[in-house]
Amino acid sequence: MKNRLVVTSGIAVMILSTATFAGPREDLLAQYAAAANARGFSAVRGQALHTQSFSGGKPDTPSCTTCHGKDTRGPGRAPSGKTIEPLAVSVTPTRYTDPAKVEKWFKRNCTEVLGRECTPQEKGDWLTFVITQ
Amino acid sequence: MRIPHRPLAIGLVTLAFSALILARAQAGDRHFFSPVADPLVKEECGGCHLAFPPSMLPARSWQRMMGELDNHFGDNASLDPATAEKIRSYLIANAGDAAGQRYSSKLLKGVVAGAAPQRITQLPKWVSEHRKVPEWEWRHKDVRSKANCVACHTAAEQGYYEE
Numbered sequence: 001m002k003n004r005l006v007v008t009s010g011i012a013v014m015i016l017s018t019a020t021f022a023g024p025r026e027d028l029l030a031q032y033a034a035a036a037n038a039r040g041f042s043a044v045r046g047q048a049l050h051t052q053s054f055s056g057g058k059p060d061t062p063s064c065t066t067c068h069g070k071d072t073r074g075p076g077r078a079p080s081g082k083t084i085e086p087l088a089v090s091v092t093p094t095r096y097t098d099p100a101k102v103e104k105w106f107k108r109n110c111t112e113v114l115g116r117e118c119t120p121q122e123k124g125d126w127l128t129f130v131i132t133q
Numbered sequence: 134m135r136i137p138h139r140p141l142a143i144g145l146v147t148l149a150f151s152a153l154i155l156a157r158a159q160a161g162d163r164h165f166f167s168p169v170a171d172p173l174v175k176e177e178c179g180g181c182h183l184a185f186p187p188s189m190l191p192a193r194s195w196q197r198m199m200g201e202l203d204n205h206f207g208d209n210a211s212l213d214p215a216t217a218e219k220i221r222s223y224l225i226a227n228a229g230d231a232a233g234q235r236y237s238s239k240l241l242k243g244v245v246a247g248a249a250p251q252r253i254t255q256l257p258k259w260v261s262e263h264r265k266v267p268e269w270e271w272r273h274k275d276v277r278s279k280a281n282c283v284a285c286h287t288a289a290e291q292g293y294y295e296e
Contacts, residue, residue: 058207080182081281111209 024097025089029127031099035120046129049122056115064113072133088133096127163239164295167227174223177212182280183289185253189240192228193249195221206251254279 022030029041051070053062060079061067068076068084073091076084085092096102110118118126166186169175178184187195199221202210212220225231229241243257244250253259263279270276275284282289285296 077277078181079278081275081277081284082182108209 024099025127025131028096028099028102029124032120032124032127036124039121041121041124041128043125043129043132046125046127049126050129054114057111057113058115061112064109066113072130087130089131090133096131102127165292166240166294168290168292169223171219171223173216174220177216177220181208181210183282185280185282186292187224187227188229188231189253189256190228190250191230191241191244192225193247194251195224195228197249198251199224 033041050064050068050072055062067078068087071086072088073086075086078084085095087095089095106118106123110116110122166188168186169178169184175184190198198205199217202212202217229238240253240256240258250256254263266285271279273284277284282294286294
């Protein structure tokens, strides 16, 4: 009985601490939310963006999945042949913790795939998608 | 207290000998190219492809490449000026024709004096070393490009490029 209480309160503390913990990813999302006029982000929209084929970018990279692969929890492969670490935070927990790096790759990859930079809404949706993967 | 001279001397000789052998093994191997040691260079140059050892190209090649990052083999790989400058000086200081890099001179054999080749895979010595690799092997799904050294040279990231 006493044990169960300890475990329950332990879990409660863990949930509370993750809910209130503002890490670099949460800061990034807040930043995108402010810039996107806070419509809220959706993992479903993020996934759609991730798998969609675009024609505005480079012909050999029509979608995110061209290099990152269809499975976010599996590795991707750059055109050079280099392996890319899985996008899913559950598999690569170090991802998206350096805001400058996130911005650098959004800029590069969106330009290559979409032929333009991504909007804060798109970035927030996509980040929400891979965080929940 | 008496200092035990004999064991000490034996120990020192052994140490010196192994250090010599190790240095020889590394330096004497013409397929060894010091991998990038600088974390910034490794991060920025190793994002899309293997961070190629700077000793594989002459300084003038790196100089030109760092001036054309907005069109880096068809990709825009632009960096902020401060980062680009740090990388440029590292590459030039460790280039194949920089002092103390005599082991890469073989790879640069046949490069026209004053030329600034951009692709390691087009160096005359690189081409002749890889002449026996059939076309289908380059197209293999695990290879994909001639820039993917690790596909065959499994210890490339550690600097070893033997067969």
